[in-house]
Amino acid sequence: MALYMESGDLGIWMWNPTWIGDGISLSIGRPTWFNACECRRACYLHNANQETIHIYQEMKLVFESYEWWRVETKKHAYMNVLNLLKDHKDEQSKNDQKKRLLKSLHKKAMLINLKNLISINATSFELRCQSLLGSGYHPILMNWNTNIDCCNWDGVTCDHFTGDVIDLDLSCGMLRGTIHPNTTLFDLPHLQRLNLAFNDLANSQLPRKIGNLSKSLTSLNISGCGFTGQIPSEISLLPKLVSLDLSWNGLVSLEPRIFNNLIQNSTLLRELLLHHVSISSSLPTFLNISSSLTTLVVGFTGLRGKLPDNIFNIQNLEELDMSGNEGITGPLPKVNISVISRLKRLGLSSTRLSGKIPYSIGHLNSLNTLHLRSCGLMGSLPKSLVNLRHLTTLDLADNMFNGTLPSFLFTLPSLEVIELSYNMFSGSLPSELFTQRSLKKLYLSHNQFDGRIDVLDQGSIRQTFQQLLNLTALDLSNNRFTDIGNNNFSGTIPHVCGEELKGLILNGNQFEGEVPSCFSESEQLEVLDLGNNRLNGEFPDQLGRLPNLKLLVLKANKFTGAIESSSMIENPFHSLRVLDLSQNEFGGHLPRKYFQSFDAMKNVVKDGKNTYLGLNVSISISRGFYSVVVVVKGQQLSFERISNDYTIVDLSSNNFEGEIPNEICSLNSLIVLNLSSNNLNGQIPHAIGNLSEIESLDLSGNQLTGKIPQGLADITTLGVLNLSQNHLVGRIPSGGQFNTFSTSFEGNSGLCGFPLPKHCEHPSTPPQLDADEDKEIGFTWEVVMLGFGCGTVLGLAIGYLMLSTGRPKWFNAIADEIEHMVQRRQNKRR
Template structure:
C-alpha cells in the first residue's frame, strides 16, 4: 500500500486525466494544484486516510475550474468540511458519478431543483449527515445507483422519489435512517433494494412484487406488518438474498423458493410467523443460510432440510418446535456443509441428535490458515453472528468461512453427550446448556482442540470435570455451573483464568477458583468412555445495521472474528449463551457501480 501525502506535482502534469489511488494509506489534504487540473476526468481516492479541510463554507468555488471532471470518489476517508450538494453539482457540469459515503464531509441541501448532467448515474452519500431527502434527485433522470444510507433522513419519502432514475435505477439504499413511509416504486429493473433499520410502518410494499430483476432485498428492522402477499413469488427467480427480519409480519412463511431459482439466503427472524416450515423451501437448492428464529413456528424438526446440499447456516431458535430430532431414512448424508446450527429455546426432546453429528463434515478437520480471512457471503451481503452474553448482544460483523457453532440449549434433551461429538474437532462454540442431560462429561470433548466457548450449564451432569477440558488451550469461555459435578477443578492454561461463576451451583466441586478448598490431594482421573457410543460405530479420534462510526460492540466482534485465537476474550465475558444470524452491509457492497 502507498502512504504519505499526495504529491502536488502529480496534478501539474499537462494531460493528466485519471488519478486512481483508492484503497491505500494516503493522509493529509488535497494539494491546491488539484483544483487547477483542468484535464482531470476521474479522481478516485476511496478508502485512504485523508483528513484535510475540504471547504470552509457552503460553496465550492475551487471546483469551478474542474470542468472535465466526470467521476469523483472521496469515500471512506476523514475529510472535514461542509458541502452543499446543489452547488457541487452545478460546479461540475460533466460530473456523472459522485461518491462521498463515509468521507467525513457533511452534506447539506438547499432543496432546490437544479439542472444536472443528463448522464449523471451514481450518487453515494452514505453517512454524510444529510437530514432531508434532496429535491435535486428529481432532476437525475438516468440515475442508476443511489445510496443515502446512514443519514438523518426522517419522515415519509416524497411520492416523486418513486420515479427517480425513471426505469433505469438498479441500486437503492435508504437503510439506517428514520424513514416512516415509502413511495410507490416504479422501477422494475431494481437489482438491490435496502430499506433496513428505519421506522417504516404498514404492509409489505406491493410494488416490490413487480421488481422481477431484484436480487437483494433487505427490509429488516422496521415496523412492517400483515401477511406477506402471494405475489412475492414473482421475484423468486431473480432473488439471491431476502431479509424480512425483525418486523411484525404474521401468517405462514411465504413461498419465495421456485424451481431453478438461485436464492442463497433467507432471513425471516424476529417476526410472528406461525405454522410449520413449508416444504417448498426444498426447492431452494442453492440455499446457504436459513434463519427463521424468534417466531411462532411449530411442528417437528424439518429433517428434509438435510437435502439442501449447500446449506451452511441453519437457525430455528426461539420457536415452538417439539419432539425428537430424527434423521431421514432416504438421505445418505445430511447437512454436509453445515457450519452453524442453532436450535436453542424450543421444545425438542429425546437424546442429542448424534446421527447428524456424524454427518457434519464441515465441522471436522478444518485447517485454519494464517492468511487473509475469507467470510461467508452472498454477493455483497455478509452474514454475521450475534452472541448474547449476559443479556447483551455482542455483534460479530462477519462469519469466517470456517467458523463453526452448535447451539442446542434451552430444550428438553436428555441422556448423555455422545462421544461422537469429539469428532467435530473444528467447533468454535458448543452450547448444550439448559437441558436435562446427565451422566459424565465425556473425555472426548477434549478433542475439540479449537473450541473457544463451551457451555454445559444447567443440566444434570455428575462426576468430575475431565482433565482433557483443562488441556484445551483455545478455550476462552466456559460454563459448567448448576450441575452435580464433584471433585477438584482441574488446572490448565485457560482453566486458571476462569472465575468462580463458571463452576457455581456444583456443591461437590472444590479448588481454585471456588472458595471451597479440597480436603484431600487430587488423585489421577481415570475416565473410561464406552468404546461404542449410540451410533454403534467404534469410536476413534479422527479429529460465525451496518452503521456510521465505530460501535464498541461492533469493533469487539470484528476483532474477534478477524483474529483466529481471541486469548483476551475471557477477560471480557465468562459465558456465551445464544447465537443468531444477521446480515451486515460492507462498504464494498455497491462497488459494482464504480465504473
C-alpha cells in the same frame, strides 16, 4: 576482389571454402551449433538451480562460437562478393534467429531466477482467488517448464514479432516469499504489464528498480500482496503508466509529494487505485489532477480536510472513492451545473461529512453508484435524485435522514439496490415499492416506518411478492408498523423462494405454520432467518440439500421433534457456518450426521480480510454482514457482524437428551457452542480439547457427570465458559483461562479446587480410574495394596537376617563388585 569483413553482429556460421581460379568461393550452410543448442535445450533438468546454470552455459557456447567466426573471417579475407550478396538475405534471416535465441535464453534465466526466490503455497487470499478464477485457480510457477519456450509459460506473454516478454500476470498464483531489492523481475526491458495481485509477498518492498521499466511499463498491480514500507519516488517517473494499483497493502505508505506527482503530472495515467495505502495528506481547496485520470480510489488512506470545491466536476473523472477517511469533514460541495460531469461511481462512506445532500446532486446524471453510508448526513432526500436515471445502487444507510420515503425512488428504471437502514425515515411505505421490477435488494430496517402496508394484507401477500421478479433480499425489520407488531407480519410465510433468492430475513414477526418446502429449490440461498416467530412442525431437513446455505436461524419458534436426519441427502448442510435452533421444543439426541457433514466449520482458512457473512438486518448482503443474537451465560449477546470465518452452533433451551457426541468435537473451527438448558447426560467428551478455536462454550443446565477434561483447560482461545448446574465432580483443571472463570462451576457439588472455595480433600491421591479403564489395564488397586504389603514383610525379614549375622557378607560382596565395575569403566575412559 578482396573483401575484408569484421562485424559486431552475432552471426555464427560454418564456412566451407572451395577454390575457383584465383578467388575463394564461400558457401554458407546451416550452423552446426544450432542443432546442438536444440538438443541441449531439450535436456534441461527440472532443478531450478541447474536450469539457470545450463542456460548460462548455453549462452557461453554461443559467444565462443562468435569469437571463432571472427578469427576465421580474418583468415579468409578474399571472398566472392557476388556469392555474399546472393546469400545476404539468408544470412540476415539466420542472424535474426540467433538473436531471438539469445534473447530467449536471457529472459528465461531472469524468470527462473524469480522462480527460485518464491515458494508455492496456498495464500490467505485462497477463497477470494477461488471465487474469481474458479477451477482456473492454480499455482502458476509449477507449470513453468524449461523445456519449452518461456513465452508459452502460464502468465507470460511475449511480443509476436520480437519475442520480448511484454506481460507478466502472476495474480492469484499461490506465490509466497519476499521480493529481493535486486530481483531480475524488473530487468525485463520491454515489460509493459506486471500483475502480482493477491499473493503472499509479506515484508517485500517495491524496489527502486521499478524505474528500469520507465520506457515500457503501462500497468502495475501489486494489490493485496502484503508489501510494506515507502513506495519509491521512481513510481512517479513512469511516463507510459496507464494503470497503477497498490491497494490492500496496509503497511505501505506513499509520500504526499509523490501522490501529487502521480495525479497531476502523469499524462497517460487513467486508473489510480490506492485503497488502504497510507497517504496522510490534507486535501486542497481545489483539486488539480491530470485530464487523463478516469478512476481515483483513495479509500482508507488517511486523507483529511474538507472536500475540494470542484470534486464533482473534475474533467473525465468517472470513478471517485474516498471512503473510510474519517478525517474528511464538512458538507458535500455543490455541483457546478455549467460543467458536464462524467462521474459514474461516487463513494464517500465512513467519512465525517455533515449537512444535507445538495439539490444539485441531481446534475450528476451519469451516476450509477452512490455510496454515502455512515457519513452523518441528515435531512430529507432531495427530489432531484429522480434525475439519476442511470442509478443502479443507492446506499445511504446509517445516517440521520428523515421524512417519508419518496415514491420517486421506485420510478428510477435501473435501480437495483436500495440501502436505507439505520435512519429516521417515518410514515408508510409507498405502494410503488412493490411494483419496481428491477429491484433486487431492499433494506429499510431500523427506521420509524409505521401504519399499514396495504399491499401486504393476508389476501395478497403472495401475489405482491411475486410481482418483484428480481428481488433477492428484503429487510423491513425493526420498524413501527401498527397492525403487525414488531413488524408483526402474521399468517403463513409467503412463497417467495425463487431460484435467485440469496437471503431472506423474517425475524421478529408472528408467522405461523411450517417452513415452506419450496426453499429447498432456492439453490442460491445463503441466509435464512425465520427466528422469533410462531412457526411449528418438525425441523425442515430438506434445507440440507441447499449447496450455499451459510446461516440458518430458527430460534424462538415452536418446532418439535428430533432433528436427526432420516433423509438420504448426502453431506447435508456442508456450507453451514451459523446454526441457531435455540428456544424451541426439539427433542431426541443431538444430530451426529449433521455434525459430521458441517464441513464449513472444520479447518476454516482465514482469508485475512474483513469479509462478512450473508446479509444483515441493517446492512446488505452485498456488504457481507449479518447480525445475530447468541445466548452466552444466560445473557443475550448481539454479534453485529458475522465474518466469513465465524462459526456458531446454538442448540440451547430445547429438550435434547443423551450424551454429547464425539462428532461435535471434529468442528475444530467452531467459535461459539451453546448446548445449555437441555437434558444432556454422560461425560464431557475428552476430545473437547480439539475445539482449538472455541471462544465461548456453554454446557450449563444439563445432567452432565464425571470430571472436567484437562484438554478444555488447554484451549487458549476460550474466553467464556459456563459449566454450571450440572453434576460434575473432581478437581477443576488448572491452566489457561480456567483460573478466571469464577462463576462457571456453580451448582456442581462434586467439584473442588480453585477458583471454588471448596478444597479437595486428598490432593495427592492418584486420580481414580473409570471402571472400564481398570479392566483395560488389567489390574485393580486391591492387587496393588496386596503386593505392597507382601513386599514390606519380606523386606523387614531380610533386614533382620542381615543384622543378626553381624556382617552381611553377601551384600558387601555385591557392593564391592559394583564399585569395582565402576572403577574399571572410569579407567577405560581415561
